[in-house]
Amino acid sequence: MLLPGDENNPVLYIEELPRFPGHRPLRVPGAVHVYLTRGDRLFQPAGGFTLGELWLIRPSRLYVVDVSPHDGQVSHDVTSVSGAVTASLVVTFHWQVVDPRLVVASHLVDVMAVIPHHLGAALDAAVAGLSWSDVAELNVALTPGVLPEGVRGDGLEIFMIRAAVVSLGEDAPAMVGDDA
CATH class of the missing domain: 3.30.1490 (Dna Ligase; domain 1)
Incomplete structure (x- = not known):
């Protein structure tokens, strides 16, 4: 079918x-x-x-x-270490099946049901190591190399991860991440 x-x-x-x-x-x-x-x-x-x-x-x-690569995009909120400031990120990435047997065994029919969890955990870990107290500082702190190069889980690989800080300020959001 x-x-x-x-x-x-x-x-x-x-x-x-x-x-x-x-x-x-x-x-x-x-x-x-x-x-x-x-x-x-x-x-x-x-x-x-x-x-x-x-x-x-x-x-x-x-x-x-x-098993071919696909584009994806999600929104993800991150919180500063102090917990006082929350910022929204628009995250673009590519995903690809790397373990087809696991995908079949786990009955995975919607990758967007699992990607936000895996990607969110990796982004939270990357941002936890940064020092920022407002959205502008986060935008400056998110330099290339800060975001993970790739994330694996549930038979998928997420790679070429880029993030844009979404703010209500006058500055346009800047994409950061793996430019390769």
Whole structure:
């Protein structure tokens, strides 16, 4: 069954496989095949199973998992060490599936349900090491190299993290982070 087009769902397609298949499932560019066997084991062979392996192992289901990079954006609030000032950040990033079997096993169908948690914890840790007492100071303190280069969790990798401090001041928000 082809899943509805949702850019946040890494599982592109699920197919119930016949007990004795007559052909190999077609490859999808930017995606990998993850097979569920009748014994509830997940396999991710490079290039997918051959027709002979399909007959021998007899997987019951095929998941086509997108492993290409995607863009994302979230808002995140950070608080100064004193707890007196809270600032809002607009965070842009790229995400990519790095463990398709874990994505299938955990039934992850919306990456935006888990990314804010992982990204928020990394941003909070990065900002906790900074000294700032207002939004302008935070903007100055968020120099390149302060934000994490990457974050992993739930079979995903979040990378190229950039943040803009959102303020009501006259200054335009500046993007900081990994410019590579």
